[in-house]
Amino acid sequence: MKITTLLGSAALALVLGASGAFAQSAIRIGHLADYSGGTSDVGTPYGQAVADTFAWINKNGGINGTKVDIETVDYGYQVPRAIAQYKKWTGSDKVAAIMGWGTADTEALTGFVAQDKIPFLSASYAGQLTDPTGAAGKAKAAPYNFFYGPSYSDALRAELTWAAEDWKAKGKSGAPKFVHMGANHPYPNAPKAAGEALAKELGFEVLPPLVFALTPGDYSAQCLSLKSSGANYAYLGNTAASNISVIKACKTAGVDVQFLGNVWGMDENAAKAAGNSADGVVFPLRTPVAWGGSAPGMKTVQEISKISDPSGNVYRPVHYIAGVCSAMYMKEALEWAAKNGGVTGENVKKAFYQKKDWVPAGLEGVCNPSTWTDKDHRGTLTVDLYRSKVSGATDGDLNDLMKKGTIKLEKVKTIQLPRKAEWLGW
Amino acid sequence: MASSLIPAGDFRTSYAVDTTIFPTVTSRNFAIAGVVLCALAPLVLNDYWMSMLIAIGIYGIAALGLNVLLGFTGQISIGHAAFFLFGAFTSAYLSSKMGVPAFFAIPLSGLATALVGLIFGLPAARLKGLYLAIATLAAQYILLDFFARAEWFSGGSVPATAEPFSIFGYTFTGDHQYFYVVLAYVVVSFLLVTNMMRTRDGRALIAVRDHYLSAEIMGINLTYYRTLSFGIAAFFAGIGGALYAHYQLVVSYEGFGIERSVLFLAMVIIGGLGSVMGTLMGTAFVVLLPEAMEWLSAALRGGVIDQTLALKNNITFVREIAIGVIIIAFLVFEPDGLAHRWHQIKAYWKFYPFSH
Numbered sequence: 001m002k003i004t005t006l007l008g009s010a011a012l013a014l015v016l017g018a019s020g021a022f023a024q025s026a027i028r029i030g031h032l033a034d035y036s037g038g039t040s041d042v043g044t045p046y047g048q049a050v051a052d053t054f055a056w057i058n059k060n061g062g063i064n065g066t067k068v069d070i071e072t073v074d075y076g077y078q079v080p081r082a083i084a085q086y087k088k089w090t091g092s093d094k095v096a097a098i099m100g101w102g103t104a105d106t107e108a109l110t111g112f113v114a115q116d117k118i119p120f121l122s123a124s125y126a127g128q129l130t131d132p133t134g135a136a137g138k139a140k141a142a143p144y145n146f147f148y149g150p151s152y153s154d155a156l157r158a159e160l161t162w163a164a165e166d167w168k169a170k171g172k173s174g175a176p177k178f179v180h181m182g183a184n185h186p187y188p189n190a191p192k193a194a195g196e197a198l199a200k201e202l203g204f205e206v207l208p209p210l211v212f213a214l215t216p217g218d219y220s221a222q223c224l225s226l227k228s229s230g231a232n233y234a235y236l237g238n239t240a241a242s243n244i245s246v247i248k249a250c251k252t253a254g255v256d257v258q259f260l261g262n263v264w265g266m267d268e269n270a271a272k273a274a275g276n277s278a279d280g281v282v283f284p285l286r287t288p289v290a291w292g293g294s295a296p297g298m299k300t301v302q303e304i305s306k307i308s309d310p311s312g313n314v315y316r317p318v319h320y321i322a323g324v325c326s327a328m329y330m331k332e333a334l335e336w337a338a339k340n341g342g343v344t345g346e347n348v349k350k351a352f353y354q355k356k357d358w359v360p361a362g363l364e365g366v367c368n369p370s371t372w373t374d375k376d377h378r379g380t381l382t383v384d385l386y387r388s389k390v391s392g393a394t395d396g397d398l399n400d401l402m403k404k405g406t407i408k409l410e411k412v413k414t415i416q417l418p419r420k421a422e423w424l425g426w
Numbered sequence: 427m428a429s430s431l432i433p434a435g436d437f438r439t440s441y442a443v444d445t446t447i448f449p450t451v452t453s454r455n456f457a458i459a460g461v462v463l464c465a466l467a468p469l470v471l472n473d474y475w476m477s478m479l480i481a482i483g484i485y486g487i488a489a490l491g492l493n494v495l496l497g498f499t500g501q502i503s504i505g506h507a508a509f510f511l512f513g514a515f516t517s518a519y520l521s522s523k524m525g526v527p528a529f530f531a532i533p534l535s536g537l538a539t540a541l542v543g544l545i546f547g548l549p550a551a552r553l554k555g556l557y558l559a560i561a562t563l564a565a566q567y568i569l570l571d572f573f574a575r576a577e578w579f580s581g582g583s584v585p586a587t588a589e590p591f592s593i594f595g596y597t598f599t600g601d602h603q604y605f606y607v608v609l610a611y612v613v614v615s616f617l618l619v620t621n622m623m624r625t626r627d628g629r630a631l632i633a634v635r636d637h638y639l640s641a642e643i644m645g646i647n648l649t650y651y652r653t654l655s656f657g658i659a660a661f662f663a664g665i666g667g668a669l670y671a672h673y674q675l676v677v678s679y680e681g682f683g684i685e686r687s688v689l690f691l692a693m694v695i696i697g698g699l700g701s702v703m704g705t706l707m708g709t710a711f712v713v714l715l716p717e718a719m720e721w722l723s724a725a726l727r728g729g730v731i732d733q734t735l736a737l738k739n740n741i742t743f744v745r746e747i748a749i750g751v752i753i754i755a756f757l758v759f760e761p762d763g764l765a766h767r768w769h770q771i772k773a774y775w776k777f778y779p780f781s782h
């Protein structure tokens with residue numbers, strides 16, 4: 001320990017010396033990404049989008065002329081790494097904000113970011129992060145946590161709202177049966193209580209939850225239980241790889257159920273991997289459009305994409321676009337803070353409260369209008385529901401499959417949830 | 427183990443000398459100097475380094491418990507992370523829901539975890555080796571499932587919150603202040619275990635490890651000592667977990683799977699089975715190795731090697747592989763752990779230039 005202490009101070013002196021020159025000229029922010037860990041399948045497009053967007057911002061004038069010095073770190077979805085990295089960012093030369101990633105890092109750092117007053121824009125959309133004051137009483141206050149998009153709970157509420165209408169539209173009688181499926185883990189469980197409460201309110205019969213692991217596996221048993229339970233709507237709470245195993249197994253078992261995905265549980269890559277089993281899964285997007293969709297802001301997204309793909313041919317999954325939106329909100333918050341007292345954590349936090357129905361400039365029609373207030377961090381309650389359509393074999397390149405229309409994302413409905421006070425924080 | 431340090435002809439002529447904690451005056455002075463140095467560390471180190479030291483301290487205490495079980499008693503547990511997490515949740519629960527000050531919540535959760543450890547240690551009375559390993563593996567899964575379901579206790583999908591550590595109305599905030607809490611616990615825990623190994627119970631544990639049949643013939647109650655050792659291991663895991671809870675202020679069961687239990691095993695094995703000092707070295711190694719690899723990969727990024735091999739994002743895979751390779755190489759070339767190497771280095775300098 002004595003040796004490490006000595007080595008530490010030596011290394012520290014080096015680090016301080018090296019970063020000292022940078023500090024004045026650029027705005028420092030941190031970026032936690034997962035390119036190699038358990039959530040890398042969705043972490044890669046999201047993280048790439050954040051990195052691309054800030055590179056694009058720097059190319060186009062930065063923040064009021066100041067460059068953003070963003071440090072992207074692949075923490076491999078490991079909590080200790082996230083904490084160590086965070087301490088590095090807050091140690092000597094504090095970052096102004098952090099672009100975070102998943103449940104692992106966001107939860108581990110909630111206490112620290114509140115203490116150190118560093119805005120943390122995560123891609124974890126857990127409901128408890130939306131309560132900045134703790135007034136809802138569901139969890140401790142999370143004053144410095146932000147995210148763009150509907151919370152996990154609100155996304156499920158929207159899906160259930162749609163499912164209730166769908167049941168009526170199909171002219172079926174009796175109460176539809178709803179089942180929550182997922183691992184016993186904070187991520188799949190996050191929207192469980194909210195979903196089951198609303199399902200009861202909407203007249204669903206709520207079945208006991210079905211458990212399946214976060215990793216891919218053989219889930220025939222779960223599918224047989226699903227079949228015998230007679231569920232009509234099943235929510236898949238896990239991430240894509242595990243969900244694919246289930247929908248494939250259920251297709252084989254001949255289960256007739258409408259699967260409802262979650263925001264990280266289904267996307268173009270998952271549809272490709274699942275093949276025709278993925279046909280018909282309804283899932284929420286954080287943006288009104290997918291890649292190449294008709295929106296005035298799509299041009300900006302395509303420009304940003306060229307940072308890491310100069311050819312402009314690569315198809316970007318839904319997470320990429322959500323990542324661009326998140327990064328652009330951060331950019332405008334940094335801009336406001338720079339003009340109003342300097343880029344400090346507290347000012348960046350204040351910046352998020354400045355606009356109503358805020359859409360980052362240049363991304364009209366791509367990002368849903370969002371409003372954050374100091375009492376309510378539910379940026380948006382708009383949920384765009386899509387259905388995956390798979391018509392044919394899905395081997396080959398994703399670019400071609402999307403171009404040929406073998407895999408299509410078809411808009412189902414945009415659900416506008418009411419901003420109910422009793423739905424805050426869970 | 428420390429024989430290389432003791433001068434030739436130095437025979438122990440009294441019980442007091444035989445049972446001393448520190449074999450030589452120098453080793454005692456070194457230990458004291460180490461603690462004093464650590465106590466001064468917050469004056470010079472930044473948050474990052476403080477957080478590293480805190481992590482070494484917290485995991486070190488938990489690993490110490492595992493070393494009592496694995497290194498001193500010869501039992502095995504691959505559910506240590508679950509006990510660690512149990513301590514964390516208990517302390518969070520006691521401090522935020524029951525209003526128990528963190529000062530008392532930490533030792534209390536140590537005791538609570540010890541009780542749980544005793545229950546899961548019961549199979550140890552009957553099982554040995556691989557069978558015991560599987561039985562303790564069950565502890566890992568049972569406890570994790572308990573955390574997932576017992577929302578009143580763990581908060582379920584919402585992370586549990588823990589109150590900050592305070593004493594006489596003074597709250598320890600930030601790494602620089604909390605470090606002293608951890609340091610105090612490290613000193614007390616390591617002294618406790620070193621001391622325990624001199625007592626009748628400690629010697630009984632070692633006897634159980636070395637030859638359980640002989641131990642039993644000598645009148646040592648195997649069931650009692652095997653189970654006790656599980657209780658001790660869980661106690662220190664609980665203390666470590668509680669310290670972790672009041673450091674982080676939130677406790678989530680994310681990231682406490684089997685891989686974390688294996689990391690605890692790695693700390694003990696790398697440090698040296700049956701070495702108190704080695705436990706701390708092993709923990710420091712396991713905590714700092716990923717960081718060191720991170721500095722390396724950060725230095726590599728964008729460099730010549732990166733460009734010629736077109737590594738880009740794959741550099742993190744190289745980093746993870748390197749960590750694995752280093753641990754394997756370590757076990758091959760240093761099977762007795764860091765503590766053994768440390769003694770060899772000391773012996774080398776002691777006999778310099780006449781090393782053999």
